Amino acid sequence: MPIGELPLDHLLRRAGFGTTAAESAAHSGLSLAAATDLLLAPERVADDTDTHIGQEGYAAVTPRGTTGLFSPNTVIDDARQRWLFRLVHGQRPLQEKMALFWHQHFATAYGKLAGAVGTIQATKMLALKAGELPGPQGQLELFRARGLGRFRDLLVAVAQDPAMLVWLDGRSNTRTRPQENFGREVMELFTLGRGNYREQDVYAAARVFTGWNLRLSAGGNNQDPDSYYEFFYNAGQHELTSKTFTFAVYADGGHTIPARSAADGYQDGLDFLAALAAHPETGRRLARRLWTFFVSEVDPAPPGFVEAALEVYLRSDTDMTAVLGWLFRSPWFLDLRVAFSRYAWPAEFVARAIREIGWTGFSLDTARSAMINMGQTLFEPPDVGGWETGPAWITSGGLLARMNFASTLAASQRAGIARMVPATAARSADAVVAAILERLSPMTLDPDPRDALVAYLSSQGPWTGSDAQLTTRVAGLVRLILASGEYQFI
């Protein structure tokens, strides 16, 4: 493999979900710089992925609702399959990658939403694609639309997002008895991080967001797919007095949001969110999260990286495309010693496996249900802090779920897997292993694990390369590679 392709593979694993066989061939003339530019400008690529759902040549979906029709705007398990479809077939990989990043950052779980507003409205709040039913786009679509824009704009949009207003109880935040859920988490988890605010800031933040409520469309009800919830500023419920923080809210150093009339009180929240977005600790926190997500989970973010990322973040007015463009071109990212130092999330593991092995006749619902035991159900993070990532994914039960998914996938793709072996290689067990490893590209195997793979091919009799062996043993071989420690890293 030419040395120049290695950074490209690294980039496509990190900024995307690996490479399909077809893409691999198409990329042969693509430079790293051109690929980086293309990833950062998803609007240059047509976004017609969803139109291929149900078509020949693509992974299948299995409707999970009672109607038998695929309903990704109103049935959450169908929404999960649509998201997996985009991870596998999407033409805008970085957009989807950042949607996953923001889903973790602003972790919002379906279960509580469904308990509050029913399954249809909860699914709409998380996954409605704009225009397919009445109402504001779902939170995932928000992440896709704004995930590469200014963080400040994203933060404001999330603070007014119906799913978030239910999830952190903003919908019922009232004047006389402000409640603190969103006010606390917006500082602890979404922006500054712990240690950069105090309890009195939580109390003040709760008051800032009084009246940031939710309303159901006129005459609507939760069971009606055409009904919807939307944000509204409930002036009568806004608490009017001034709000003082321990940190500067305004550029002139002022710590106090002034007392305002009910009609003008909406501005309190915008001022506060702008201050949080522009706070250097927010930039540093995002920088560390981006380091963990894109660069390395083996080494912590060096101060030089964090400060350089912060500089880009502030200079660009919190623009994520600017920050990511800088990151992907930075020496930290391009140092290939960081290759395979990131633990694959279950969503990344299944997407990469399907993309590398194939999807003929394979339903994404199989991946969806397998992911439950891997520890990641999309749209159902365990709490507002999101999933524990990195080594925390690696539990014995989670690994067995990955191994067993690999078995199911390999069993379903026998014919395609057998065709991965060139005729010239079929006679030699060693050559078969080499061919499959080149296609699947896990972290480099040491000699002994590699020998274990060669030995496996001959474990039920000498390897001859017969068709029967190719369709059974090579499927087993692929499964062993997907199940290996080496494959759990991207």
Add this chain to the structure above:
Amino acid sequence: MGRITRRRFIRDGSVAVAVAHATPRFLSDAASAQVSAQSGGGRNLVVLYLQGGNDALSTVIPYTDAAYYARRPNIAVPATQVLQVGADTAGRAVGLHPRLTGLRALFTDGRMAIIQRAGYADSSRSHFEGTDIWGSADPANSGGLGWLGRYLDALPTPIDPLAAWNTTRETPRALVARSLGVPAIPDARAYSFASPNGAADAVFERQAALRMASNRAGDRSHLAFVDGTMAGAFGTMDRVGAVADYQGTVAYPTSALAISLRTVAGAIARGVGTRIYWVSTSGFDTHAAQGNAGAGGYANLMTGLNDALVAFTTDLKNQGLLGSTLVLQFSEFSRRITENGSQGTDHGAAGVMLAFGAVRGGLYGTAPSLAQVPDNPTLENDGADVRYETDFRAVYARVLDSWLGVDSRLILGDDFRGQGPAFI
């Protein structure tokens, strides 16, 4: 950045785990069963975590305190519904939430201990820091090993890879150990190894996978960590498989908590040798819609808790195993005394710990006085929150010294003996 800290820790800890696994010390099931029999003494500890910050004042209700009703006009449970459990040593009568009928029966049987106002000084209002503090038992430095992890590290080597069993999918801080990665087994039925080519080939695949996982990836500690965890899965799979078809002597509810507890009961009943079980249930972050008149959101949580625990304790009792099982419940904090405008409560301070099974049943500690008056010693934060009376580490110390049979000072790094209630 507590989450980052946790990741960093687990990574650093993983190095030790990986090295330990990389040495050829994989135990046969028979050998490890022997080890666990030697060190286990047949006693089990089941830690039950109520995730989100349980509102202790709704679990154990100070129903004779006028301030309870004044400060919770919408969500207070009426005194007539409360399941009375008597008065504490300060003479304050308290009662259980009306949905906890089965637990009250356990209390009456002397199988339940209630430890009021458990917590620590300067209680964290953050879910994540709070959980880390309860998990590490170290408020000053909550990013390190777990208190149960340190206990596991203190067991004689070689440590049985199934010495502890986590029924959740994430490893909690409390179980972070230096010398082993605690297996995560939410469902024993899924803890198996399939093959694309059927059972005969699965044997060869498992051999190959185990050989791959046994590689010494010395210069890549993150890979060695994954390989070590994988080898641990293979090393525990057959024993866990023995639990897969366990149904129990009673019909368990279908809730996730009940399924977890049934799995634990199966492991206890089938004698797999595990000493520490971790069980968790969520939904306790009740900022809104706690409900009123003893019904609604919080009441549903109590029903789920009651029904699952009743099934579990009854199942164990039927098999003569309840006396060798200690269930210890905690939550990362309790909630604000005064309700908010959403019929909910925000993050607070000291809460309640419950213990079941092998306990000296009774009501321990004293209820707070909820009157928001100056110098009320039972409150803090200008009277907004309940102040702790029993340091939770004193409760842990009792568990370590009197149940697990290890010197708590070695595990907790300080002497908390004799400071907590003698509930064991």
